[in-house]
Amino acid sequence: MDVDLTVPVVHLHIGDEVRANGSGGAYQHVYPATGEVQGPVPLAGPDDVDAAVRAAHAAYPQWRAWRPAERARVLRRLAELMERDTAELARLSVLDNGMTAGISGSLVGIMASWTSYYAGWADKVEGRVTSFPANQRELAYSMPEPYGVVGIILTWNGPLVSVGMKLIPALAAGNTVVMKPSELTPYATEHLMALIREAGIPEGVVNLVLGGPATGDALVRHPLVEKVSFTGGPATARKILAACAESLKPAVLELGGKSANVLFGDADLDTAVAVNAFSVLGTLAGQGCAIPSRMVVHADIYDEVVERIVAMVAGMRCGDPFDPATVISPVVTREAQQRILAMIERAQNDGAKLLAGGRAPDHLPNGFFVEPTVFGEVDPGSELGQIEVFGPVLSLMRFETEEQAIAMANSTAYGLASYVYTQDINRVTRMVSALKAGGVYVNGASPVVGCELAFGGVGISGFGREGGEEGLFEFLRTKAVGVSGD
Numbered sequence: 001m002d003v004d005l006t007v008p009v010v011h012l013h014i015g016d017e018v019r020a021n022g023s024g025g026a027y028q029h030v031y032p033a034t035g036e037v038q039g040p041v042p043l044a045g046p047d048d049v050d051a052a053v054r055a056a057h058a059a060y061p062q063w064r065a066w067r068p069a070e071r072a073r074v075l076r077r078l079a080e081l082m083e084r085d086t087a088e089l090a091r092l093s094v095l096d097n098g099m100t101a102g103i104s105g106s107l108v109g110i111m112a113s114w115t116s117y118y119a120g121w122a123d124k125v126e127g128r129v130t131s132f133p134a135n136q137r138e139l140a141y142s143m144p145e146p147y148g149v150v151g152i153i154l155t156w157n158g159p160l161v162s163v164g165m166k167l168i169p170a171l172a173a174g175n176t177v178v179m180k181p182s183e184l185t186p187y188a189t190e191h192l193m194a195l196i197r198e199a200g201i202p203e204g205v206v207n208l209v210l211g212g213p214a215t216g217d218a219l220v221r222h223p224l225v226e227k228v229s230f231t232g233g234p235a236t237a238r239k240i241l242a243a244c245a246e247s248l249k250p251a252v253l254e255l256g257g258k259s260a261n262v263l264f265g266d267a268d269l270d271t272a273v274a275v276n277a278f279s280v281l282g283t284l285a286g287q288g289c290a291i292p293s294r295m296v297v298h299a300d301i302y303d304e305v306v307e308r309i310v311a312m313v314a315g316m317r318c319g320d321p322f323d324p325a326t327v328i329s330p331v332v333t334r335e336a337q338q339r340i341l342a343m344i345e346r347a348q349n350d351g352a353k354l355l356a357g358g359r360a361p362d363h364l365p366n367g368f369f370v371e372p373t374v375f376g377e378v379d380p381g382s383e384l385g386q387i388e389v390f391g392p393v394l395s396l397m398r399f400e401t402e403e404q405a406i407a408m409a410n411s412t413a414y415g416l417a418s419y420v421y422t423q424d425i426n427r428v429t430r431m432v433s434a435l436k437a438g439g440v441y442v443n444g445a446s447p448v449v450g451c452e453l454a455f456g457g458v459g460i461s462g463f464g465r466e467g468g469e470e471g472l473f474e475f476l477r478t479k480a481v482g483v484s485g486d
């Protein structure tokens with residue numbers, strides 16, 4: 001295939017400066033589809049992070065003083081530029097982490113729609129007058145205010161979606177930002193920074209530092225960072241909360257999941273099987289936080305579901321992410337591939353029944369691929385039943401009664417999303433109330449489409465919300481004002 005595989009030179013973006021080198025050294029970026037080194041990524045050291053936070057702090061008074069309608073205008077312009085450059089942003093997203101071109105195009109579209117949605121909020125932030133007594137001498141009201149400098153930490157699986165979910169509402173609310181993508185995904189955000197400039201967002205309002213844990217830690221701990229918004233795994237979230245605890249800094253945590261998809265006997269199997277198999281195996285090679293990686297299936301339809309899933313998986317090709325025929329992209333690194341394969345081996349030792357896949361495909365030895373893998377009869381209490389794989393692995397479990405289904409679905413420490421398939425509206429109502437999750441999605445509905453709807457977790461899937469008014473108010477704090485008259 002004739003595809004442009006050139007990558008941009010990557011920089012740290014600090015105020016009005018672009019730095020090709022970081023004091024934290026450099027990371028050699030590897031293309032997951034081929035294992036080839038693509039080029040160096042500058043890593044921000046503590047002094048780069050300090051400079052970025054100071055640039056954001058210096059830009060804050062001016063950005064806050066902008067009329068909200070002006071902030072809305074430049075954010076709308078940014079959404080238009082994202083749409084204009086969809087092809088390039090999608091190409092760079094593939095080169096970032098090896099996701100398929102089809103998925104990368106749709107993720108750019110999601111970022112643009114969140115951006116235009118939150119642009120619409122920028123001039124609609126309002127407080128409330130809460131008392132205006134009869135003598136009219138006392139006025140009490142609330143006033144939402146931005147925090148100041150917000151530190152945003154992204155993970156590598158879909159950084160552009162997180163840009164729409166975090167960066168844009170933070171800006172709409174009047175904050176300035178230092179954003180730290182993972183060093184594993186430097187390319188699409190490099191292009192995004194050019195669009196941010198072109199849209200007319202002043203220098204210093206959005207700063208970007210690349211790096212790993214040390215860079216993230218320096219950002220979280222910086223005394224001028226007033227709030228942290230993080231997407232990543234629960235283990236890192238614990239470290240971030242511990243760092244935040246020292247200065248009692250608030251944080252939003254969007255973490256992992258082990259989401260259940262409960263299929264009752266009356267489920268529309270055409271939709272249920274296709275959506276589930278594609279979202280678990282074919283979306284980012286299973287590296288999605290809200291994917292339904294546990295399929296909890298009623299005994300009456302279990303055998304038919306197994307048959308359909310196995311047939312569907314047989315047609316899912318691993319391969320070049322730019323090839324439209326490819327469904328299964330590589331996972332992000334060689335280490336991730338080895339970790340997933342080791343988990344697959346342990347699942348077999350634990351007694352789960354391997355129905356499909358389970359290996360690295362022989363014909364793609366250089367890329368970081370894992371075959372689409374399906375396990376049946378998974379023990380809900382086993383490692384595979386409890387722990388997020390973050391790879392193309394689907395687990396099937398069997399239930400007899402609604403109570404059993406609820407118990408299985410709620411049996412992990414996570415609680416990001418739950419999915420239900422049934423034609424019975426009364427059952428839907430009961431399940432929505434019984435499922436322990438930040439969101440419940442019924443008969444094919446998907447969590448990622450709705451920028452108007454709050455998204456987030458319970459349990460070790462984190463706290464705080466992204467999307468809707470709730471997502472905007474994560475970046476605002478309310479000031480109470482009392483005015484006493486004569």
Ligand code: NAD
Binds near residue numbers: 153181231237288416
């Ligand atoms: P991770 O927690 O290892 O890394 C995420 C980010 O945190 C990276 O940018 C990393 O450099 C940074 N980081 C690492 N240590 C840090 C520290 N001590 N202080 C500050 N920053 C630090 O996550 P991962 O394993 O790369 O990503 C996968 C996880 O992300 C999965 O659990 C997945 O489910 C989750 N995720 C959640 C969502 C969501 O919206 N809920 C979306 C995508 C991914």
